[in-house]
Amino acid sequence: MKIDDYELLLKLNEIGTIRGTAKAILISQPAVTQRLKYIEEYFGQDIFIRTPKQLRLTPSGEMILEHARAVCLREEAIKNKIAESSKEVQGTLSIACSSLVSQRFLPAILGEFTSDFPKVAIDLVTGISEDIKRNHKNYHVCIIRGEKLKESTSIRLFDDPLYIFDTEPFPEGQLKERPLISFSSDDSMHELVDNWLYHHQDEIKPLRTITVDQIETCKQFMKQGIGMAVLPESVSDSMKEEYPHIPLKLENQLVTRDTWVCFQEGARKLPQVDQFIQVLTNRTFL
Incomplete structure (x- = not known):
């Protein structure tokens, strides 16, 4: 066998x-x-x-x-x-990564890492952060959004402010009624949006919610004028010049999604894990 x-x-x-x-x-x-x-x-x-x-x-x-x-x-x-025990960086590096981070940032990060350490084999799983958290012990490194893993060592990589976009303006002092386009994400993301909408119900009222599977689909629906969409800055920075938008704020503070790298105690003793975490923590994301 x-x-x-x-x-x-x-x-x-x-x-x-x-x-x-x-x-x-x-x-x-x-x-x-x-x-x-x-x-x-x-x-x-x-x-x-x-x-x-x-x-x-x-x-x-x-x-x-x-x-x-x-x-x-x-x-x-x-x-x-x-x-x-080896001085040379090699072996397997298992990573579980949030879908958004894997689409927006991970290709360049892994390109740099595998170029520097070609003998490291990458074992990668991507998905929703909640799913990753349930199985976090199966991986050397987890890159997740929202709340950090309490039972792991967690390092914040970046804060990702949220914005609400539309093809139509956001008039001051008037109630805006439009469909809201939502993409599949973990509960913490939906809770942030629902909480913000609750505190701004006199300004913005979703007529109905349209749910799509991926964030890119959500963006394209918004661009076609189908409705509003709440998007993180990491995937919407280039849209600010083209589409009306406002930042999500509560008590004059930006509503953000934190992104973390999490790992089990002792994982950094493995050279390939330590080097990868160094690449992540030395990087400027936004």
Whole structure:
């Protein structure tokens, strides 16, 4: 059995379908099926029950999955020890990153980092900050928005002021009634916007809320005059010259989204983790 086989079992259990797993690891569905067949023949047991909707672990499969987790953890531990003892920066760097940061800033950061440290293998997951927080112990470094991780070491990277944009002006002393376009984000973002709207209900009243999946879709809808949109400065700085906007303020203070880099105690003993955190903390984002 190879380590890749154990990792495949973990991925099959996580995703729950052969088709979805094949798509996630970028190999064909028949190849995944063939590898699973080999693994089951190796152990002499069925690991999964194939149902129409999802793979279900058999009792033997549960024991084999527990073994697979242990093998993968030991493999990662020895790699980390080797990387820690080596003078050369190498090994795997696992990163979980907020979607917004991964789109706006991470490509340039990783381009710089991999150029300086070509022997470091990057393992990257992107998504909503709330999802990352739930699984933060699975990664060396988490880059999240909103509230910091209390059980981790957290360093603030930047504050991101929020603005409300529209194709129509924001008249002073008059109630503005327009649809509000919202993009999928974590609850803390929606709470900031809802709280600001509550305190400015005499000035701005959303007629209805249109929810889209991505921030870029939200921007394009706003640009077409469909409604207002609350956007962070990090993705809207170039729009300020073209579209009417006002900053979100409460008690004369800007409403911002904090961005943090978070990591577990001791993670910086790994040279690749320490160097990456240095790249992040030395960077000017806004």
